[in-house]
Amino acid sequence: MTQNNVFKCNCPLARVTEVIGEPWTLMVLREAFLGTRHFNAFERELGIARNVLSVRLKKLVDLDLLDRVRSESDKRVVEYRLTDASRDLLPVLVGLAQWSGKWLCDGRSATRFIERETGREIPRIAVRGMDGRELEAREVAMAPGPDADPDLFARFERAAAVAADVPRG
Amino acid sequence: MTQNNVFKCNCPLARVTEVIGEPWTLMVLREAFLGTRHFNAFERELGIARNVLSVRLKKLVDLDLLDRVRSESDKRVVEYRLTDASRDLLPVLVGLAQWSGKWLCDGRSATRFIERETGREIPRIAVRGMDGRELEAREVAMAPGPDADPDLFARFERAAAVAADVPRG
DNA sequence: GGTTTTAAGTTGCAAAATGCAACCTAAAAT
DNA sequence: ATTTTAGGTTGCATTTTGCAACTTAAAACC
Numbered sequence: 283m284t285q286n287n288v289f290k291c292n293c294p295l296a297r298v299t300e301v302i303g304e305p306w307t308l309m310v311l312r313e314a315f316l317g318t319r320h321f322n323a324f325e326r327e328l329g330i331a332r333n334v335l336s337v338r339l340k341k342l343v344d345l346d347l348l349d350r351v352r353s354e355s356d357k358r359v360v361e362y363r364l365t366d367a368s369r370d371l372l373p374v375l376v377g378l379a380q381w382s383g384k385w386l387c388d389g390r391s392a393t394r395f396i397e398r399e400t401g402r403e404i405p406r407i408a409v410r411g412m413d414g415r416e417l418e419a420r421e422v423a424m425a426p427g428p429d430a431d432p433d434l435f436a437r438f439e440r441a442a443a444v445a446a447d448v449p450r451g
Numbered sequence: 452m453t454q455n456n457v458f459k460c461n462c463p464l465a466r467v468t469e470v471i472g473e474p475w476t477l478m479v480l481r482e483a484f485l486g487t488r489h490f491n492a493f494e495r496e497l498g499i500a501r502n503v504l505s506v507r508l509k510k511l512v513d514l515d516l517l518d519r520v521r522s523e524s525d526k527r528v529v530e531y532r533l534t535d536a537s538r539d540l541l542p543v544l545v546g547l548a549q550w551s552g553k554w555l556c557d558g559r560s561a562t563r564f565i566e567r568e569t570g571r572e573i574p575r576i577a578v579r580g581m582d583g584r585e586l587e588a589r590e591v592a593m594a595p596g597p598d599a600d601p602d603l604f605a606r607f608e609r610a611a612a613v614a615a616d617v618p619r620g
Numbered sequence: 621g622g623t624t625t626t627a628a629g630t631t632g633c634a635a636a637a638t639g640c641a642a643c644c645t646a647a648a649a650t
Numbered sequence: 651a652t653t654t655t656a657g658g659t660t661g662c663a664t665t666t667t668g669c670a671a672c673t674t675a676a677a678a679c680c
Contacts, residue, residue, distance in 0.1 A: 293562050294548040298548070299477050300555075302547075303478075304474055316606075322626090356627085370553070372588050381543055382463035386514070387463050392600070399590065402581055421567050422541060422567060425563060427561050427563040429560060434562070437496070490657050
């Protein structure tokens with residue numbers, strides 16, 4: 283079975299895997315956040331193969347994560363621009379960067395996210411409840427949503443049996 | 452150039468790509484969060500090929516994102532357990548699920564994260580400044596960190612030129 | 621106006637990763 | 651003693667990636 287048809291149901295983590303769960307896509311989005319707009323610039327900055335870049339950009343455009351706009355002033359030029367959807371991914375990128383900096387880069391990362399105005403590091407992204415209080419892992423659970431089918435309900439019932447165990451490993 | 456040697460420097464987003472930027476890994480971690488512990492269970496729940504699963508689990512163990520523990524009571528059994536590092540990934544998983552639910556699943560996702568006690572949906576993960584105030588995309592920037600090399604500084608200077616433009620696309 | 625350069629791709633081919641089924645080994649259950 | 655179970659590995663076909671060369675259309679140059 284290929285990854286993309288695991289839970290064709292609307293499982294959000296399964297679907298997000300289509301996007302960032304394949305090589306290069308996350309880096310392409312990062313470049314876009316850094317201001318890269320052009321095909322050749324993505325290639326140069328990342329060192330990605332042109333055919334793969336082509337496939338990735340097509341998919342991102344398809345998913346409305348990038349807008350493909352042909353320049354008016356120079357008809358050769360194409361601009362790939364962030365959309366509302368991809369801009370909305372910023373908190374996740376910050377969270378990923380913070381997590382990776384801490385656990386994969388030994389706390390000494392080469393890049394970090396800062397508050398533009400003050401230059402201070404962004405505090406750690408946290409899960410908060412409705413009251414704004416920070417939640418610990420054990421206080422959070424996954425549950426079936428409005429679009430869950432019976433299979434998925436069963437899946438979560440199995441999971442619930444061990445769920446209490448998860449936060450402490 | 453292969454993805455893994457882009458910025459061998461400690462760029463956290465480049466490095467996190469080694470983990471979740473390849474097929475299946477994110478789903479394996481999700482399963483672990485749902486309480487899956489055994490090789491055969493990962494295979495059954497995900498439908499992943501056994502050889503690929505084997506490679507993924509090895510890598511996750513290697514990166515200290517899973518502990519591989521042989522059961523005392525039944526020596527055939529191996530348990531893959533979340534570690535401090537992987538448990539710490541929860542805010543990112545919640546953020547990804549929320550984002551995907553909104554932008555990829557049309558707002559009608561089959562699964563969601565809830566507050567265990569009340570059953571209420573987790574509010575949207577946000578980027579906050581030191582004062583706790585929610586920051587907008589335009590107030591956030593990437594910057595070179597302690598371990599950045601000259602190339603990376605140059606990279607960010609180029610980026611700074613267009614940065615002001617990014618938050619609005 | 622003819623030639624060269626530039627931007628954004630596509631194409632062909634070798635190497636690597638994935639999907640699938642079958643096989644293997646050690647320990648437990650019968 | 652044998653069968654089953656858990657956790658893999660192996661071999662092979664298919665797909666994806668990496669790399670270099672080629673293409674096409676629109677500037678830019680002379």
